[in-house]
Amino acid sequence: MKTGETILSVKGITKLFPGVVALDHVDFDLRVGEVHILVGENGAGKSTLSKCILGAYVPEQGTITLNGTKKSFKSPRDALKEGITAVYQEFTLIPYLSVAQNIFLNREYRKKNGLLDINRMEKESRELLKLINCEHLNVSSHAKDLTIAEQQMVEIAKALSFHPQIIIFDEPTATLSEREVGSLFEQIRKLRASGIGIIYISHKIQEFTQIGDRISVFRDGRKIATFGIHEKSTEEIVNMMVGRNISQVYQRNPNLYSGESLRVEGLCDYKEKVKHADLVVNKGEIVGLAGLVGAGRTELANLIFGIDRRKAGKVYLYGEEVLGKITPGKMVRRHIGFVCEDRKSKGLALKDSVAWNITAVSLRQLFPHGLIRYKKIKNVAESYRERLKIAVPTVQRPCKFLSGGNQQKVVLAKWLSAHVDILILDEPTRGIDMGAKMEIYELMNQLSLEGKSILLISSELPELIGMSDRIYVVHEGRIVHECKRGSAEFNAEDIGAMMLNVYQDAEGKAEWDE
């Protein structure tokens, strides 16, 4: 096949889940030798589409045509046989098997006596790794001894072992450092040049122009548009994703600040994910932490809140140093709240009721004598249900039945009921719909008006820039820049460059050297 010919064409695909139309008559096509980017918010349908192509989901309607012939895949195996494979964000390697064993998992070579032919598997693995310039990897070492980037290369080698026509990359750079991203892109370009069609799912706007040829934007289960990568500006793409103008989404009215609330000096951890972090958050201020995934933002927040142990450094609250071991319990007693990234496993007790979750942190404050009265719990929960407009028929309902946005509101209510003064928000709007997002932004504004401080971690740059008064940029564990709202560099492009640590200031010289 020649470059530019259509290899895969999807027509009118519809996929229903209980209560949701995940894909609504979507058309899509992929050409030989192109990188086609799928972009959209969580739940927009891009992952569902890729799973239909991979055979993991069977669509209710529509056709998938590969090389001119119609296919209906019943399982990933069917798709694999046709040369469609994927590299996932979460790795599928088995930690205590060797690289070679992982590559040939369930397609092992065996000797005549039925035992594994380790030599042959290792030899072919070396050849596959050589294709992607990773011949330095030891094919007999355990997968868990590799770095994340190396593991990803093994995943790619594994994908190549199927002689694929199409590879789907699902947010492959989510856990990579900048240098690793560079070499990943190099490999992807090579695959593209060898005539493989590549579908690339990503959230990171700054990646699109580096790697993509065409781009398809998804929203609410529909494909909004497909166009060449240089045909539209970043802002236009973002507007298409969110379905409205960004300036309407983010409304931030900075307040007059009166003194600092949180100060961190020289904070380091044992895993070397955070290196000498200094930061200040003032009363009534929203401070953003920008950085790539894996840059150390969550780790920094974990250190401040005492989830991880600090190696060195000091934390001050309202000018007073927190002495001794920092623990979450201690921080909660000092009115600090932490909305963590993983709402379902760490933020909520999913099987427990909304009321239980809302009062989980404030029980000691509500009932200083130790005996609990359920009526009071219910009343408190009801008041927050009204205030945050949590859509739930009764506060007795278990949280697992709530939508992502409403679950997040429960998490926020939990901290509000504990009367926190400083709130750390780690990806507070991940995976929730636009309406709930805007309500959360409104709440953040409200809190800051009351003089409360917010430390906001987000991977969505428009959100960070839209909501923060100041932004610290974290790169490989260090805070490398600080920018204030209103300054010249307070825009997506410059901050994006700072996150990659390639930012050059007005004089044109690198401001930070590694």
Added chain:
Amino acid sequence: MNKQLSIKKWKIFKLPPVIYMLLCLVIIFSIATPQYLSFQNIKNILMQSSTLMILAFGQTLVVLTQGTDLSIGAQVSMVTVAWITLARKGVPLPVGAIIVLLLTSCVGIINGLLVAKGKMPPFIATFGMQNVINSFTLLLTAGAAVTYSSNIFLIITESSLFGIKAPVFIAAGIFAVTWVILNRTKFGMGIFGLGGNPEALALAGVNTVKVTVKAYAYAGLLAGVAGLLTACRVESGQPTAGAGLEFESIAATLLGGTSMREGRGNVTNTIFGVLLLSVVRNGLNVVGITAVYQSAIIGIIMLSAIIIDSLARQSQERN
């Protein structure tokens, strides 16, 4: 060159702590009693540990799949009783041996199905099985030991090569087989996969139920072998012959550094785990410490071994 050296050094430190503990204990005991390190005593230790060794190899496979098998001790008791009872009913010993091995393999298969298909926690499934088997054993014997005499028992327990007795060779042979299964077969890859990343294993199209069932069946088969050896040693069927062995085999497996969660571990280190337990018990006897204190000392040594192991791992991760 320099770099290679440092990697080699690092590998020495990566040996499981159980080996260092074993060395320390051997040194302490041999200082306390000069005859401790005699050939005779070493032979004794190996002989005493052969049954537990065989059980622990099977247990290692099960633990690697994120499971535990609490029924293998009861299976040992059942095998001794069933084999002898069959013999008393006129079934030739070799035929009876095959029958009981099939029986314990089936018990293992049921365990595996309960865990993999029934989605029961391994602890509960195999604990239930333990109780069922114990009842069955008591039914067979009405609670008393059954005896039978045959020179086959003596041949199996007493024949020796270079002064080392047959059960030790049997354990060594089973070690070799288990090592090959774990490291050179598809089944072995499945076991590491079940422990380390079961979703990925299923995604690769591996039948995880089959792997689990095979692991428990193998543990059952080895429990059968261990039961036969026990019966040969005591020349009778004892309804409590295997009581407590399930926990000792788990302890030995964990002492060897096999993890109950991450699919980490290997059967070689299990040998050292078993030896640690045997060396302590034997040493305390040789030194002359009464049974009253023995349990406490063994318990403390086991706890400290596990704590040291977990501390060592934590510091490794931190570096």
